[in-house]
Amino acid sequence: xxxxIINFIVETVGSLGYAGIFIMMFLESSFFPFPSEVVMxxxxxxxxxxxxxxxLVILMxxxxxxxxxxxxxxLAIKLGRKVLIKYGKYFFVKEETIVKMENFFxxxxxxxxxxxxxxxxIRQYISFPAGLAxxxxxxxxxxxxxxxxxxxxxxxxxxxFLGDNEGLIKxxxxxIIIILxxxxxxxxxxxxKRAKKAKII
Numbered sequence: 001x002x003x004x005i006i007n008f009i010v011e012t013v014g015s016l017g018y019a020g021i022f023i024m025m026f027l028e029s030s031f032f033p034f035p036s037e038v039v040m041x042x043x044x045x046x047x048x049x050x051x052x053x054x055x056l057v058i059l060m061x062x063x064x065x066x067x068x069x070x071x072x073x074x075l076a077i078k079l080g081r082k083v084l085i086k087y088g089k090y091f092f093v094k095e096e097t098i099v100k101m102e103n104f105f106x107x108x109x110x111x112x113x114x115x116x117x118x119x120x121x122i123r124q125y126i127s128f129p130a131g132l133a134x135x136x137x138x139x140x141x142x143x144x145x146x147x148x149x150x151x152x153x154x155x156x157x158x159x160x161f162l163g164d165n166e167g168l169i170k171x172x173x174x175x176i177i178i179i180l181x182x183x184x185x186x187x188x189x190x191x192x193k194r195a196k197k198a199k200i201i
Contacts, residue, residue: 018056022064029068029124029148036065040152044159058149058156065117065148066141069127073140076131110143117147118183 016023024039040061047054113135116126130140 018052018060021057021060022067025061025064025152026068026071029065029127030071035120036061036151037155040155041159044156045163046159047156048160048163054156054160058152061152061156062145062149065152066145068124069117069144069148070141072125072127073131073135073137076128077134110139113140114143114147117144118151123147123151 021039021043025036028036028039040057043052043057043061044054046052047057113126113130117123127140127144
C-alpha cells in the first residue's frame with residue numbers, strides 16, 4: 001500500500017516538478033492530513049536519479065512548509081481568537097487560559113515554533129497559537145523556516161541515499177524521530193532553566 005502511495009507521489013512530483021513539491025508541502029503544513037515523508041522522500045529519490053536538483057527540492061520543501069504555516073497563522077489571527085473565546089467554554093477552555101497562552105507565545109514563541117516544527121502531528125498546528133498571540137511575523141517566519149528546514153533536509157536525504165528501499169526508510173525514520181524528540185526535550189529543558197534563571201518564566 002505504502003509503495004503504491006510513494007509511486008503515485010513520485011509520479012505526481014515528477015509531472016508537476018518543483019511546483020508540486022511546494023503545493024504538497026503547503027497542504028501538509030496547513031490543513032491537509034498527510035505526512036511530509038510521502039512528499040520529500042520521493043523528491044529526494046528523484047534528485048538521486050538526476051531528475052531534480054537537490055537544492056531546489058529542499059528550497060521548495062521549506063517554502064511550501066512556510067507558506068502553509070503562514071496560512072494557519074493568518075487564519076488564527078482572523079478567526080481563531082473569536083472562535084476559541086465563543087466556543088472554548090464548552091470544552092473547558094476559559095478566556096483567561098487563552099490570554100495566558102497568548103502571553104506565553106509572545107515571550108517564548110520562537111522556541112515553541114522551532115521545536116514544534118520538529119514534532120510529528122504538532123508541526124501542522126503550532127502556527128495557530130503563534131497567530132493567536134500575534135507573534136512577530138519575521139521571528140515566526142525565521143524559526144518556522146529553520147525548524148521546517150531541518151525536517152525537510154532529513155527527509156530529502158533519506159530519499160536520496162535510501163531511494164525506494166521502504167524497509168530501510170521506515171527503520172531510519174523511526175530512529176530519527178526518536179532522536180529529534182530527545183533533542184527537542186533537551187533543548188526545551190535548557191531553555192526552561194535559562195529562562196527561569198533570567199526570571200522570564
